[in-house]
C-alpha cells in the first residue's frame with residue numbers, strides 16, 4: 001500500500017469522533033496500523049470496523065484517560081498487538097464548562113487539566129521509552145488557539161492547552177538527540193461535537209466567525225491533514241514547534 005505512514009503504528013487518543021476519528025481514518029488510509037483510544041467502546045468499535053472494512057489495521061482500546069493507570073495500559077495493549085508505537089497523537093481533550101477565570105471552581109480547573117494536560121503527559125511518558133530505544137518516533141500534541149491569546153470564559157482550558165505547548169517545546173529539545181520528534185498542533189474553531197453548542201446560538205456564532213479572517217469553521221479533515229504532516233517524515237526537520245491551523249484567527253490583530 002502506498003502512503004505516508006506505511007509500516008507505521010499510530011496510537012490516536014480521542015479517536016471515537018470529531019478530529020480524532022478523522023485522523024484515524026486518514027492515517028489508516030496512508031498505511032498506518034492505528035490503535036484507537038477513547039471512552040465510548042461502541043463508537044470506537046465503529047471506527048475500527050470501518051477502517052478494517054476498507055482493508056486497514058485497527059484496534060479499539062476503550063480507555064478513560066483521566067484514570068492515571070489507564071493510558072499506559074492502552075499503550076501496552078497496542079504494543080502487544082502491533083509490536084511498537086511509532087506515532088502518538090494526543091488528541092483527546094476539551095472543556096465541560098465556561099466561566100470567567102476569577103470565578104472558576106478549582107475542581108473544574110483540575111478536571112480540565114487532568115484531561116488536556118495530565119493525560120497527555122502520561123501518554124508521552126508511556127511511549128517515549130520504546131521510541132527512544134528504537135531511535136525513532138513522532139508525537140503530536142493537540143493544543144488550541146485558546147492557548148495563544150485571551151479566551152474569555154475558557155481561560156482554564158486555554159491554560160491547560162498552553163501547558164501542552166510548553167511541554168512540547170521542552171520535550172522537542174530534550175528528545176531531539178534520540179530521534180523522537182514532538183510537535184503541537186494548534187487548531188482554531190473546528191466544527192465538531194465540542195463546538196456544536198456555539199453553532200446553535202446565532203449571535204455567539206457570528207461573534208466567533210467575525211474574528212476568523214476566513215469567516216468559516218474549520219473541518220476535522222483540515223486538522224487531520226496537518227496532523228499527518230507532523231506525524232510523517234514530511235516534517236522530519238521539525239520538533240518542539242506549534243503548527244497553527246485556524247483560518248487566520250491568531251494572525252488577526
Ligand SMILES: NC(=O)c1ccc[n+]([C@@H]2O[C@H](COP(=O)([O-])OP(=O)(O)OC[C@H]3O[C@@H](n4cnc5c(N)ncnc54)[C@H](OP(=O)(O)O)[C@@H]3O)[C@@H](O)[C@H]2O)c1
Pocket residue numbers: 013014015016017018019020037038039040041043063064065066090091092093094095115142143144145186187188189190191192193194195
Ligand atoms: N473543535 C474545536 O474547535 C477545537 C479547537 C481547538 C482544539 N481542539 C482540540 O482538539 C481535540 C479534539 O477535539 P474535537 O473537537 O474533535 O472534540 P470532540 O468531538 O468532543 O472529541 C473529543 C474526543 O476525546 C475523547 N475523550 C474525551 N474525554 C476522554 C477521556 N476522559 N478519556 C478518553 N477519551 C476522551 C472523546 O471520546 P469519548 O467521549 O468516547 O471518551 C472524543 O473522541 C481536543 O483536544 C480539543 O481540545 C478542538
